[in-house]
Amino acid sequence: MSAIVTAGMVVIGDEILSGRTKDRNIGHLADMLTAVGIDLKEVRIVADDEDAIVEAVNALRSRFDYVFTTGGIGPTHDDITADAISRAFGLPCEHDAEADRMLGEHFARRGIEYTDARRRMARMPRGATHIVNPISVAPGFKIGNVYVMAGVPSIFQSMLDNVVPTLRTGTKLLSVAIASPHPEGAIGGPLGEIQKAHPETIIGSYPKYLDGKFWTEVVVRARSEEALRQAAGAVEAMLESL
Amino acid sequence: MSAIVTAGMVVIGDEILSGRTKDRNIGHLADMLTAVGIDLKEVRIVADDEDAIVEAVNALRSRFDYVFTTGGIGPTHDDITADAISRAFGLPCEHDAEADRMLGEHFARRGIEYTDARRRMARMPRGATHIVNPISVAPGFKIGNVYVMAGVPSIFQSMLDNVVPTLRTGTKLLSVAIASPHPEGAIGGPLGEIQKAHPETIIGSYPKYLDGKFWTEVVVRARSEEALRQAAGAVEAMLESL
Known part of the structure; x- marks a missing residue:
């Protein structure tokens, strides 16, 4: 819990x-x-x-x-x-x-x-x-x-x-950041599917703009290590497939 | 107006x-x-x-x-x-x-x-x-x-x-910042009186802390130059009197 x-x-x-x-x-x-x-x-x-x-x-x-x-x-x-x-x-x-x-x-x-x-x-x-x-x-x-x-x-x-x-503290939200060399527009579709398939996680996508190029920082957050590992693995596999 | x-x-x-x-x-x-x-x-x-x-x-x-x-x-x-x-x-x-x-x-x-x-x-x-x-x-x-x-x-x-x-813009709020070498606690009383006497102005007092000493930035704001000048003058006179 x-x-x-x-x-x-x-x-x-x-x-x-x-x-x-x-x-x-x-x-x-x-x-x-x-x-x-x-x-x-x-x-x-x-x-x-x-x-x-x-x-x-x-x-x-x-x-x-x-x-x-x-x-x-x-x-x-x-x-x-x-x-x-x-x-x-x-x-x-x-x-x-x-x-x-x-x-x-x-x-x-x-x-x-x-x-x-x-x-x-x-x-x-x-x-x-x-x-x-x-x-x-x-x-x-x-x-x-x-x-x-x-x-x-x-x-x-x-x-x-x-x-x-x-303070009474909660179960810490674990997070992992994954740098995507692809801009948000290239990964938005599959990333949304991964979010749907991993409802216990919160997947954030943060556009980064540097020297005229867009890349994306994808941040996966979850309160369970197992849920985090699975969703992050899915994001990494998706990025490798592009 | x-x-x-x-x-x-x-x-x-x-x-x-x-x-x-x-x-x-x-x-x-x-x-x-x-x-x-x-x-x-x-x-x-x-x-x-x-x-x-x-x-x-x-x-x-x-x-x-x-x-x-x-x-x-x-x-x-x-x-x-x-x-x-x-x-x-x-x-x-x-x-x-x-x-x-x-x-x-x-x-x-x-x-x-x-x-x-x-x-x-x-x-x-x-x-x-x-x-x-x-x-x-x-x-x-x-x-x-x-x-x-x-x-x-x-x-x-x-x-x-x-x-x-x-955008439709308003009458600009003019402001003047006055550095007080005295901490807020020393000027708080008279500054409150000046605010009361100059209701068309907004007088802000911002404590600054540097190297173990407090000083104060007093900011007077008003939409009329005349109101600003009078209230700022009152603040300066008060600081000189301390």
Whole structure:
């Protein structure tokens, strides 16, 4: 029996939608989840807008086992993720006593004023648990099946390193990539037949374009080694016959 | 009067969600739309799954002026975008006579067999108009306010170059970036006050982390030069006062 565990992601930030910042978190999360056998099924990038965040988080958390968010948890007026997630769950957004204490101590140790803006970073939905931030202390948080993390890639990655070992993981999707010297149009017919004959596998075909020539990367994925081996063998035999 | 024109994007492809391919089209579309004054409001990345594509496209096309899709228009069994878009619009998906002719001639000229797989690339919703593909001939298409384009970045970019001049554009959002040597926590309070005092602007605050130190990029955006100048001046004065 193979267990399937699914996830969604919500990327929060005007700066991604304007093109000013190029997202680097989607690909990292995708890699990390694939490595532990969790299927990322949908990603939404939304603006710094409370309604948009609430809608995206509620749509994805009801549909998938886990939802991961990035962005909008800093100390400034445009950081509204904690409020939006609280509203999505119908919970009050309030200063978390432990986060408040940690942040207060952190800034006191460095002789930095613990401003109201910095104190905003201790706000989260009532009952949320912390996600440790080894870089800049201000924690992310988990509420229900939603994990709220920073948008700065180095902090997001550190937080995620602490989250991944706590997740229920699925049977890993095994994969094998087969380089076809033939373009998609030459192999599309027989490849479709192989997909039909091997329903337990997912066969993807990715056109590659280099120096005016098309070739194809065929990727066979399956949760069973035997199914993978058989379908990959069929693809290789088909390519050799051309 | 400033005109606001909005857009959504749907990225179609298992390979993005698995992490195997890192998307490069979102950032490019964001840059291109920002340059002509169209606001990208939401992006969804969905799997090669007809239901998922239909849902995403229908959600975004009813909400925004334009929707742009990338991926899934090739010749193989996992290229299901034309079918999904047709279903989203309640239209038959059929071979377009002109696309069929162009593709047939293209392959004949090169002495390449025009396979059924290749002929799949001529399929589109009835009544769709072509988006020229200068690289590999197989056209994208436009139906209603939805623009369906290739996932291969070089082809996507060429198609988009042909689409952008045809779009209704809005009043461009002007922006100015101001580097603050202070971290967000030090400027968050006064910056929030400046945002309140300048409601016609959007003030974004982006934490930057370099060599163990935080600094902040403050970005002020507005559709009027005067509003931009005033808010940016207020931010600069605030930073100098710290």
